[in-house]
Amino acid sequence: MDLVGWQRTAVDAIKRDAIVRSVASPRAESYILGEYLWSEEGAERSALQRVLAGSPHEPWLAKLIGAQLADERRHARLLRDRIAELGAVPRPAPALAQAKLWWLERSCARYGSAFAAGPIVVVLAAAAQLEATGVRMLRRHLDVLEARAVSSPTARVIRAILADEKRHAASCAAAAERLVCDDERVAFAELRERVARIDRAFGVTLAVRYWCIVASRAALERAREAA
Ligand SMILES: [Fe+2]
Numbered sequence: 001m002d003l004v005g006w007q008r009t010a011v012d013a014i015k016r017d018a019i020v021r022s023v024a025s026p027r028a029e030s031y032i033l034g035e036y037l038w039s040e041e042g043a044e045r046s047a048l049q050r051v052l053a054g055s056p057h058e059p060w061l062a063k064l065i066g067a068q069l070a071d072e073r074r075h076a077r078l079l080r081d082r083i084a085e086l087g088a089v090p091r092p093a094p095a096l097a098q099a100k101l102w103w104l105e106r107s108c109a110r111y112g113s114a115f116a117a118g119p120i121v122v123v124l125a126a127a128a129q130l131e132a133t134g135v136r137m138l139r140r141h142l143d144v145l146e147a148r149a150v151s152s153p154t155a156r157v158i159r160a161i162l163a164d165e166k167r168h169a170a171s172c173a174a175a176a177e178r179l180v181c182d183d184e185r186v187a188f189a190e191l192r193e194r195v196a197r198i199d200r201a202f203g204v205t206l207a208v209r210y211w212c213i214v215a216s217r218a219a220l221e222r223a224r225e226a227a
């Protein structure tokens, strides 16, 4: 297994174990849903809003971005409602996660003028990568709940969001491909590789942090119940 495969397997195993521990623990579950909320309300949404408000786009592209932003707003609402039902308040994203997004934006800035279609190509390439990561993240959570036959409101929320994110990952990737000219293919491949590398960065560190928080919340809650 290569380094990328090892990293992905490690992150999956750590996070899967954390999700197992979160089942039936509102505090642990609300922390995980809070992480999903960061991605719904994070850099991708701001970048899409910026490009939509900026230079005019072809109708098919404006429609795609507008529909995706509406989905993300609906997802954020679903997550906020579920977190509130669990009796929690969402926390802001940790500094490490924010630093990763800042790095992504800075590192891809040089590609803003590399494509005839403009910076929208960079935004779509980043969105396609982040959406695909989001699909893996939500699929993992749903797998854990379904394997335990847990039919909670959380499972219903995740299932609803997952269906949209699969569509977003595919449509962002297809839109970027459509906008890239033949003589821009090399730059586009470089950009995608760069985005994927940054998306993987801190993967294991963030997963270990995630495990520690989720496991300690779940353990504390169980200890209180047992007392
Ligand atoms: Fe979303």
Ligand SMILES: [Fe+2]
Pocket: 072, 131, 164, 165, 168
């Ligand atoms: Fe999405």
